[in-house]
Amino acid sequence: MFQKILIANRGEIAVRIARACRNMGIRSVAVYSKEDKNSLHVQLADQRICIGEGPARNNYLNKEQIITAAKNMGCDAIHPGFGFLSENADFVRMCEESGITFIGPSADVINSMGNKSHARKTMMEAGVPVVPGTKEPVKDVEAAAEKAKEIGFPVMIKASSGGGGKGMRVANSADEFEFNFNMAQRESVNAFNDDTMYIERCVLNPRHVEVQIMADNFGNVVSLGERDCSVQRNHQKLIEESPSPAIDDETRQRMYKDAVLAAKTVGYTNAGTVEFILDQSGTYYFMEMNTRIQVEHGVTEMVTDTDLIIEQIRVAMGEELSFKQEDIQIKGHAIECRINAEIPEKNFMPSPGTITALHLPAGNGVRVDTGLYTGYTIPSEYDSMIAKIIVHAPDRQAALQKMRSALDETVIKGINTNLDFQYQILRHPVFCEGQADTGFIEKLLRLD
Incomplete structure (x- = not known):
């Protein structure tokens, strides 16, 4: 049985986790930004600790700060909720190295399925039906354009590390492919620091x-x-x-x-x-x-x-x-x-x-x-x-x-x-x- 779980999130999911801990007889620790000091999850948790202020990168996305908070509060596990660090393999490894259980899958699995082009390839090999498209990731726009022609327009251009609609564009023809590929790739670099993309057939009105x-x-x-x-x-x-x-x-x-x-x-x-x-x-x-x-x-x-x-x-x-x-x-x-x-x-x-x-x-x-x-x-x-x-x-x-x-x-x-x-x-x-x-x-x- 865990003795104390740190909730590395905010809002309704943090409230949800705090209540689950209470129902199990496990103590909970809320981390919060200064903007969230009066939040309900902070009030419901057994203990609380401030981890910064301003945008999420300064607090809820600050891996080192959260690990330090967990250690200082004597937590033996961290529940990430959704969003923020919930699918961050580096954070999972940091938890493991600190002797703290990450409540979720392993870092290797997150890496395997978090990279969309790698996940597609894995599913193809397993026999799970996948939208026709590239099996390997692409970086070069000319090579990607050739793949798109083979697949047939319209195609969906997607970031390998994508999520939330970022790094995603539809190209309806070869004429507009280069522009949309470059735009999607630029978004991917800005959002995920990753320029690898994949191309798949665009399923209309799915x-x-x-x-x-x-x-x-x-x-x-x-x-x-x-x-x-x-x-x-x-x-x-x-x-x-x-x-x-x-x-x-x-x-x-x-x-x-x-x-x-x-x-x-x-x-x-x-x-x-x-x-x-x-x-x-x-x-x-x-x-x-x-x-x-x-x-x-x-x-x-x-x-x-x-x-x-x-x-x-x-x-x-x-x-x-x-x-x-x-x-x-x-x-x-x-x-x-x-x-x-x-x-x-x-x-x-x-x-x-x-x-x-x-x-x-x-x-x-x-x-x-x-x-x-x-x-x-x-x-x-x-x-x-x-x-x-x-x-x-x-x-x-x-x-x-x-x-x-x-x-x-x-x-x-x-x-x-x-x-x-x-x-x-x-x-x-x-x-x-x-x-x-x-x-x-x-x-x-x-x-x-």
């Missing part, structure tokens, strides 16, 4: 479906159903649901098997997500693997009646999974709406500020993960996501109605949010019929 897996150190890998994350803005997810309305049971079972195969191929441990895209014919392809807990893990928890954060901690302590594949039964339907402090009509411009009034929805089958409270000031330095509203009901139509009711009940004053925009989506016939693809938001905004 669905984004991902499979949650959990693996222990004894070779057990279990899939916990899929989530449909097709509703996105600027490559950032807005709504997630499980099960996906886009796939049938036969496809679902094949996807689960391929997700488990992907995890076993790289010797994966702890929580991970295998992401697929689904084309218009219903064929799916491996896209990438997220080697961490996902923002939308609560959707899976609702339909499988599991606690993935507690399971992560147990696996990191060397325990076997507390469930087997046959124990996982998908019950009902769950939907999550991400509530962001932003202005949708101004290209989702962030809207930090102080919460002057707050009322969050509740009731049977309604869950809110958040760090908000009345009087809390949302800093401008960090991500704009401030809450996740999750509902669970016997079927999709009932879940849609419950989510509309939950959004109706939510009151957040003092800042701008995307609440009304989310409600608009929840009433749009394309989404209600389960037909929304990754281009849905863009088309919706064009029509408006």
Whole structure:
């Protein structure tokens, strides 16, 4: 049993981890920036320590500062949450060298799956279906252009170390390839300090479906159903649901098997997500693997009646999974709406500020993960996501109605949010019929 876990994150995921620690009888330590000194996760943790101020690079991304804090506070483990250092292999190695357990996969696995071009090659060799494209990374624009012609336009240009839509461009023809390749490569260098790229066929109007897996150190890998994350803005997810309305049971079972195969191929441990895209014919392809807990893990928890954060901690302590594949039964339907402090009509411009009034929805089958409270000031330095509203009901139509009711009940004053925009989506016939693809938001905004 861990005695004390340092939470190397902030916001609602840090609150979530602190509560899981408390439920397990494990003491928690919150790290925080000066801007976050009044945050809920700081108040909920058993102990707290300031690690700097200003942008994340000075605090939540400062590996040395966090390791030093963990040592000074006597922590035997670190939970990274998502984002920040959660997929940083160097940080994992620093934890190992300091005798601190990193609650997540090994550094080698993170490196293996974090590099997108390497992950593609690994999955190709394992027999997992992958979007047609380059097997090896490319750096030179002329060589990349030749590969693009072989693949056939339109093509997607992607950064090997990419994420969050950075270092990604679509080239519809050979004439525009060079410009888009150079732009994507420049973004990749600036964001990830990596100029290696890969090219793949552009799947038009795809669905984004991902499979949650959990693996222990004894070779057990279990899939916990899929989530449909097709509703996105600027490559950032807005709504997630499980099960996906886009796939049938036969496809679902094949996807689960391929997700488990992907995890076993790289010797994966702890929580991970295998992401697929689904084309218009219903064929799916491996896209990438997220080697961490996902923002939308609560959707899976609702339909499988599991606690993935507690399971992560147990696996990191060397325990076997507390469930087997046959124990996982998908019950009902769950939907999550991400509530962001932003202005949708101004290209989702962030809207930090102080919460002057707050009322969050509740009731049977309604869950809110958040760090908000009345009087809390949302800093401008960090991500704009401030809450996740999750509902669970016997079927999709009932879940849609419950989510509309939950959004109706939510009151957040003092800042701008995307609440009304989310409600608009929840009433749009394309989404209600389960037909929304990754281009849905863009088309919706064009029509408006």
